[in-house]
Amino acid sequence: MKMFLSVCRGEIKKQQRNYFNSWSTYISLLVWPVLTLAVSYYSYLSFDLEVLTKIGIHSADDLAVFLLTGALCYNCFWLMVQSAFFMLNERENGTLEMVFMTPASRMGILYGRSLGVFNQGIWFFVFYMVMVMVIRGTDAGTVTGLPAVFVSLLVSAVIWGGFMNAVFITSRDASFWFILCDEPMKLLSGVQLPVTVMPFILRALSVIFPLTYCLDIARSFFSGAVPEDTVWLKYIMINLLLIMLTGLILRLAEKHNRTTGNLQFY
Amino acid sequence: MIEATDLYKNYLIKSGHIWKRKKESKEAVRGISLAIRPGQITGLLGVNGAGKTTTIKMLTTMISPTSGTIVIDGIDAVTNFMEAKKKLNLITGGERNIYWRLTAVENLEYFGSLYGMKKAELKSRIDEVLKIVDLEDQKDIPVEKYSKGMKQRLQIARGLINDPAYLFMDEPTLGLDIVITKSIHDYITKLAKNENKGILITTHYIFEAEELCDFIYVIDGGKIIASGTPQEIKLLYRPKKRFRITAAMLTDETVNTLKKLNDNDMEIIISQESHSFEMKTERSNVQKIIGVLRKHDIDISNIETVDPTLEDALYDMVSGERRG
Numbered sequence: 070m071k072m073f074l075s076v077c078r079g080e081i082k083k084q085q086r087n088y089f090n091s092w093s094t095y096i097s098l099l100v101w102p103v104l105t106l107a108v109s110y111y112s113y114l115s116f117d118l119e120v121l122t123k124i125g126i127h128s129a130d131d132l133a134v135f136l137l138t139g140a141l142c143y144n145c146f147w148l149m150v151q152s153a154f155f156m157l158n159e160r161e162n163g164t165l166e167m168v169f170m171t172p173a174s175r176m177g178i179l180y181g182r183s184l185g186v187f188n189q190g191i192w193f194f195v196f197y198m199v200m201v202m203v204i205r206g207t208d209a210g211t212v213t214g215l216p217a218v219f220v221s222l223l224v225s226a227v228i229w230g231g232f233m234n235a236v237f238i239t240s241r242d243a244s245f246w247f248i249l250c251d252e253p254m255k256l257l258s259g260v261q262l263p264v265t266v267m268p269f270i271l272r273a274l275s276v277i278f279p280l281t282y283c284l285d286i287a288r289s290f291f292s293g294a295v296p297e298d299t300v301w302l303k304y305i306m307i308n309l310l311l312i313m314l315t316g317l318i319l320r321l322a323e324k325h326n327r328t329t330g331n332l333q334f335y
Numbered sequence: 336m337i338e339a340t341d342l343y344k345n346y347l348i349k350s351g352h353i354w355k356r357k358k359e360s361k362e363a364v365r366g367i368s369l370a371i372r373p374g375q376i377t378g379l380l381g382v383n384g385a386g387k388t389t390t391i392k393m394l395t396t397m398i399s400p401t402s403g404t405i406v407i408d409g410i411d412a413v414t415n416f417m418e419a420k421k422k423l424n425l426i427t428g429g430e431r432n433i434y435w436r437l438t439a440v441e442n443l444e445y446f447g448s449l450y451g452m453k454k455a456e457l458k459s460r461i462d463e464v465l466k467i468v469d470l471e472d473q474k475d476i477p478v479e480k481y482s483k484g485m486k487q488r489l490q491i492a493r494g495l496i497n498d499p500a501y502l503f504m505d506e507p508t509l510g511l512d513i514v515i516t517k518s519i520h521d522y523i524t525k526l527a528k529n530e531n532k533g534i535l536i537t538t539h540y541i542f543e544a545e546e547l548c549d550f551i552y553v554i555d556g557g558k559i560i561a562s563g564t565p566q567e568i569k570l571l572y573r574p575k576k577r578f579r580i581t582a583a584m585l586t587d588e589t590v591n592t593l594k595k596l597n598d599n600d601m602e603i604i605i606s607q608e609s610h611s612f613e614m615k616t617e618r619s620n621v622q623k624i625i626g627v628l629r630k631h632d633i634d635i636s637n638i639e640t641v642d643p644t645l646e647d648a649l650y651d652m653v654s655g656e657r658r659g
């Protein structure tokens with residue numbers, strides 16, 4: 070455990086120094102998501118909002134919170150995918166090989182990396198917080214909801230990031246995953262469109278993305294209700310599953326590496 | 336001490352199209368046994384593809400041997416590899432495997448954290464290793480601004496961060512110029528002599544092995560074909576003596592006659608511009624050459640013998656092994 074923490078701390082520091090060391094990075098991390106968000110908000114507004122009442126959106130404010138929440142959660146997850154994509158460079162450079170030379174806790178490496186990039190999501194979270202308070206006011210529900218959203222998002226995104234890192238370490242065809250986590254994940258997890266309005270087959274696919282449950286939880290806080298217990302249960306289940314899968318992938322990868330001299334195994 | 340016994344490594348190589356995968360086996364290392372002692376520089380000398388990197392990867396626990404044992408100060412490095420990793424570190428040639436946007440200190444902080452080192456311990460260790468490789472004054476500059484030599488020195492510092500008992504170096508001077516190479520050699524020697532590190536270095540530069548190593552294993556085709564001190568290696572395969580003869584002038588006719596003498600026994604390299612030729616042969620054959628020159632009425636201005644280098648020895652060894 071001490072090893073795990075030391076490795077985590079080292080990774081967090083290194084990630085920040087290596088990848089997020091300029092103002093322009095931080096600004097683009099905020100500017101692009103906000104722009105995309107504005108675009109989708111105004112394209113929705115150009116339609117009749119009447120049809121959205123079916124899915125619990127009764128006003129332009131509701132719509133804004135709905136989209137904001139989608140954007141927040143998606144951006145945090147996407148940040149993880151992006152950072153995991155850097156693994157490809159590290160595999161090529163040989164830094165990854167040097168990391169595996171050490172007796173470092175392997176899970177510590179993965180989760181440290183994810184935590185290190187999650188910081189960048191905090192920018193967006195602050196923006197989100199301000200926007201939600203402006204729209205919803207600072208009543209008790211909002212004030213307790215925000216920290217809960219933050220923590221559940223943090224945990225889930227970091228676990229997702231660890232998984233993505235493991236995938237990118239071991240996958241020969243990384244672009245497949247990169248593409249999957251772009252538009253398909255956005256659509257299937259219900260970032261801009263609730264999962265409930267989708268045809269059954271797509272809804273079935275949404276089950277595999279932890280982002281789906283994150284969104285469920287976050288949104289229910291701001292639609293005046295607390296999340297149902299079953300949502301929490303699903304949330305916990307999928308995250309435990311991901312942790313186990315991540316550990317398994319890593320173990321297999323290192324074993325494969327030791328016999329073939331190569332970390333990629335599929 | 337590190338003792339490796341009878342190491343084999345077969346790589347399974349999958350090739351061909353996805354529908355008709357072929358599996359081939361490649362024997363990269365075939366029965367290597369060696370020892371690495373504290374305070375000594377051990378060399379693994381061989382041409383490209385000889386199996387040096389594969390051997391070093393097994394010894395550093397990055398890959399597992401197909402068979403054979405590796406014991407590092409009593410730890411079984413094949414089964415208990417996480418424990419063994421604490422005792423060793425690896426430095427490779429090439430400059431990319433450190434983080435270029437980070438400074439020297441930041442790189443070392445990171446790699447130190449991977450060994451679970453505590454803050455205070457790590458800090459003093461970083462000062463120590465930076466001092467060893469003389470990077471104290473540049474420690475807060477991002478690596479991308481470093482020269483090649485500085486990057487390689489930082490690699491050495493990284494390799495020292497966990498205070499390993501054994502340090503492995505896979506062609507650490509690959510692609511570096513002679514001045515930097517010389518300085519890296521000085522650091523390596525210092526590590527063995529002053530810090531009592533057991534060092535294994537692979538190289539295909541013979542002069543490097545000759546200059547640095549206390550003990551050399553010559554490897555070819557995944558096997559050790561000779562071992563000993565640099566002096567012993569030279570004697571073991573006593574290469575043919577080399578003579579350099581300089582004549583006052585060389586006519587085409589003479590050159591043709593001399594070329595005809597070229598055979599298994601005698602290898603003559605003629606340089607017409609400098610009127611000299613070098614030959615690898617027995618002393619008696621030199622008389623034959625002198626005879627030819629006399630017949631052609633050519634004055635000999637100088638005859639000298641050239642000491643065989645380890646390069647000659649390696650060349651003779653490798654070609655001898657492959658023939659026989």
Ligand SMILES: Nc1ncnc2c1ncn2[C@@H]1O[C@H](COP(=O)(O)OP(=O)(O)O)[C@@H](O)[C@H]1O
Binds near residue numbers: 331346347387389390
């Ligand atoms: N990961 C690998 N998979 C399959 N074959 C390999 C692998 N690594 C090395 N080889 C083969 O093993 C042999 C020895 O390679 P290597 O140990 O890299 O030699 P050296 O370092 O002396 O140049 C070569 O023929 C090489 O092609």
Ligand SMILES: [Mg+2]
Binds near residue numbers: 387388389505
């Ligand atoms: Mg090699």
